[in-house]
Amino acid sequence: xxxxxxxxxxxxxxxxxxxxxxxxxxxxxxxxxxxxxxxxxxxxxxxxxxxxxxxxxxxxxxxxxxxxxxxxxxxxxxxxxxxxxxxxxxxxxxxxxxxxxxxxxxxxxxxxxxxxxxxxxxxxxxxxxxxxxxxxxxxxxxxxxxxxxxxxxxxxxxxxxxxxxxxxxxxxxxxxxxxxxxxxxxxxxxxxxxxxxxxxxxxxxxxxxxxxxxxxxxxxxxxxxxxxxxx
Numbered sequence: 001x002x003x004x005x006x007x008x009x010x011x012x013x014x015x016x017x018x019x020x021x022x023x024x025x026x027x028x029x030x031x032x033x034x035x036x037x038x039x040x041x042x043x044x045x046x047x048x049x050x051x052x053x054x055x056x057x058x059x060x061x062x063x064x065x066x067x068x069x070x071x072x073x074x075x076x077x078x079x080x081x082x083x084x085x086x087x088x089x090x091x092x093x094x095x096x097x098x099x100x101x102x103x104x105x106x107x108x109x110x111x112x113x114x115x116x117x118x119x120x121x122x123x124x125x126x127x128x129x130x131x132x133x134x135x136x137x138x139x140x141x142x143x144x145x146x147x148x149x150x151x152x153x154x155x156x157x158x159x160x161x162x163x164x165x166x167x168x169x170x171x172x173x174x175x176x177x178x179x180x181x182x183x184x185x186x187x188x189x190x191x192x193x194x195x196x197x198x199x200x201x202x203x204x205x206x207x208x209x210x211x212x213x214x215x216x217x218x219x220x221x222x223x224x225x226x227x228x229x230x231x
Contacts (some may be wrong), residue, residue: 002105003033003079006145008112009050009063011036014143023150026159034149039063042071051115060116068111068122075109084109084128086118087144089137091130094148098131102148103155110121110148112141144208174227176219178211 001099008014014036018024026032040048044066051061072084103106111118113126125128133144153162181192194205217224 001031001033002103003107004110004149004152005075005081005108006034006036006110006112006149007039007139008036008142008144008145009039009070009114010051010112011141013015013040013140014146017146018149022152022159026156029158031156031159032153037071037075037207039071041181042067042074043135044070049121054116062116063122064120065119065121067095068118068126068196069109070112072109072126079107081107081109084111085148086113086123086127086130087133087141087148088113088117089132089135093135094131094132094133094151099151100122100155103152110145111143112145115139116164131139140146174211174223174230178208194201 005158006014018027018036023032023034027034039050042052050063050067050193052064054060054062075081083102085102085108087110111122124180131144131148138144148149185192185197195203198204213224213227215228
């Protein structure tokens, strides 16, 4: 079973999203274990302070190393971790192959940054993987942590009702997904493509491949070029 330990200075931000939908059901069914740790509980400061001003001056505050080192040190006494992940905008973008690989790990720590960032010594000595969910800045690492957790947990065996559903997602084969339709076949004068209602599985497969290529070429030409070059 996968275990994910999330370290946060604002753990309240993580409570709702981790208790509902796919992740919540996976936790309740015992397919994943997720624990959220309040970083302030590991601070030696009498006020639970976990931040300070940056050396050299400048605006903002920086998360101090002591609480993080003590928290991760305590967790590592209980089990070994395959990755200690730090979500940060100055890292490589998270992609589906990375998520696929991470979903195979058993124990993972996700360290949520806050304020202006974290002391570089934490990144140098403790963090094993840094990821970004986009070229923009958020107030903290809690939202990226939830994105990462959701993306991994949905791939775990038995989490999704249809085991093949995740295999058809965008990016799994290097392309975006084709359009999808459901009942009714005709709605307000708008009809489902005839191919999808034909019952001809080969025609449907070819149609989906064609539409996936079209959508990828229009929306993500970079992915399209990579896909064509690999063929």
